[in-house]
Amino acid sequence: MTSEGAYPHGVGRHGAVLVFDADDRLTAWNEAAEALAGAGRLLVQGALPEALAPLFRCLPPGHTVTDWPLSGGGFIRRTAGADAAGAGPTAGADLSGRLFAAASHDLRQPLAALSLLLGALEGRLDGAAAGGGKGAPGRGGALNDPAARDLLNAMGNAVQSLRGMVDGHFDLVRLEAGLVQPDIGAPVVNGILTRVALDAAPRLDGRGLRFSVLPCSVRVATDASLLERILQGFVASTLRHTERGRVVLGCRRQGAHLRIELWSTGRGLLPDQLLALREEFQRPDGSGDPSAIDLGLRLACGLARRLGHRLEVDSAPGRGTMLAVLVPRAADGADEPPAAAEPGPADAPAPGADVSRARVLVIEDDPMVLDALGALLGQWGCAVVAADSVDDALERLGPGPQPPDLVISDLRLKGAMNGIVAIRQIGKALDATLPGLILTGDTDPMRLREARLSGYPLLHKPVAPMALRGAVARLLGRERLKS
Numbered sequence: 001m002t003s004e005g006a007y008p009h010g011v012g013r014h015g016a017v018l019v020f021d022a023d024d025r026l027t028a029w030n031e032a033a034e035a036l037a038g039a040g041r042l043l044v045q046g047a048l049p050e051a052l053a054p055l056f057r058c059l060p061p062g063h064t065v066t067d068w069p070l071s072g073g074g075f076i077r078r079t080a081g082a083d084a085a086g087a088g089p090t091a092g093a094d095l096s097g098r099l100f101a102a103a104s105h106d107l108r109q110p111l112a113a114l115s116l117l118l119g120a121l122e123g124r125l126d127g128a129a130a131g132g133g134k135g136a137p138g139r140g141g142a143l144n145d146p147a148a149r150d151l152l153n154a155m156g157n158a159v160q161s162l163r164g165m166v167d168g169h170f171d172l173v174r175l176e177a178g179l180v181q182p183d184i185g186a187p188v189v190n191g192i193l194t195r196v197a198l199d200a201a202p203r204l205d206g207r208g209l210r211f212s213v214l215p216c217s218v219r220v221a222t223d224a225s226l227l228e229r230i231l232q233g234f235v236a237s238t239l240r241h242t243e244r245g246r247v248v249l250g251c252r253r254q255g256a257h258l259r260i261e262l263w264s265t266g267r268g269l270l271p272d273q274l275l276a277l278r279e280e281f282q283r284p285d286g287s288g289d290p291s292a293i294d295l296g297l298r299l300a301c302g303l304a305r306r307l308g309h310r311l312e313v314d315s316a317p318g319r320g321t322m323l324a325v326l327v328p329r330a331a332d333g334a335d336e337p338p339a340a341a342e343p344g345p346a347d348a349p350a351p352g353a354d355v356s357r358a359r360v361l362v363i364e365d366d367p368m369v370l371d372a373l374g375a376l377l378g379q380w381g382c383a384v385v386a387a388d389s390v391d392d393a394l395e396r397l398g399p400g401p402q403p404p405d406l407v408i409s410d411l412r413l414k415g416a417m418n419g420i421v422a423i424r425q426i427g428k429a430l431d432a433t434l435p436g437l438i439l440t441g442d443t444d445p446m447r448l449r450e451a452r453l454s455g456y457p458l459l460h461k462p463v464a465p466m467a468l469r470g471a472v473a474r475l476l477g478r479e480r481l482k483s
Contacts, residue, residue, distance in 0.1 A: 112461035119465025186330035202464035214250030236296030356381025411440035
């Protein structure tokens, strides 16, 4: 039995990759794993390693199976053939890339904590400066020092930039490993634009760039999560190359397609740079020079190829650049299951919206992030109940009749529990309908789709403090209007 004959998708060349979480449950695999004998029957989400043992009993001679532990628990199981032994640095880089991808959730946790703590520090300084630096006359001047404020803003921008790189590398490695499977639906593009806007606005504002989003009610035939990542790649590239001026995100119809365009002012591209970028966009297999374009656009190119969408670019030196993705419009009558209601940019509360006196339950199994969330919400005047699980939350809430005004939960919790189930279980236990907000460091499209269809708003770690405050204010405002 030859490697090529047994594994038509190339197991002999690239190897099967299976990713297990801290509970030894299967969470992801690549196309090569699907080519293993018996995979159609055994490869299911949540499968245990012992149930998958038959997959590896009929490997060709010279093939090995290796387990690599992950820093946050769990491991990667990978097959490798004899041809991999001489692959040298490429094989090692391939494996380290997958390890990086699988561990990216853990990498985002300290970033999330740092972003939240920076927000708490900024709020503390604002409050102390407004109070005149009581009891410390020499301190007020330092608090109002523009240079100190600039340093704080630069730290926040650095955290957001690092987040973009972590997200980009993670998605690119998953894409190249064959772990990204598009889930084509018919979403209304306005929901995608809004999520991109809510994520990008604080970062663009931190650079002093004016940002506008033009709403669009057209339905498109695409995977909403992956299209969102393409647009986030556009934003990441724009942040790198736009020092001042304005950024506009909008759409226009073009025959059977919808052009989603991101315009930015700035230095633009020289003719040879524009030509090189257009050539990269047109490559059918992504075989070009990786250094020719930045990470955000590399990711956008890979995802667009996976979805069958076309990317375009135009630019004028000294004036700015336009990036566009052409997406097929959905057929008439196409529909998408209802997702969480997404507020439009015009509905967003002011950055200083009052969220004080709210009782907020936070469920987060990472102590560092839990402490940071508590510090930031406490800085805003919220009464915070912090817990690392549903049982801990119910115990800390106590027997009192007053339920929390809001529940904020991480999507991925310990064991089989997730944030969606956690919020619903707590509401059931308290016999109350609780507004909820999901935070996540996960970028798996299927998990994000599940979260968005749950009815709860979703924010990505590390979340910008003002984006979190805006989401909290919107949810509290809706509930107060109901009452």
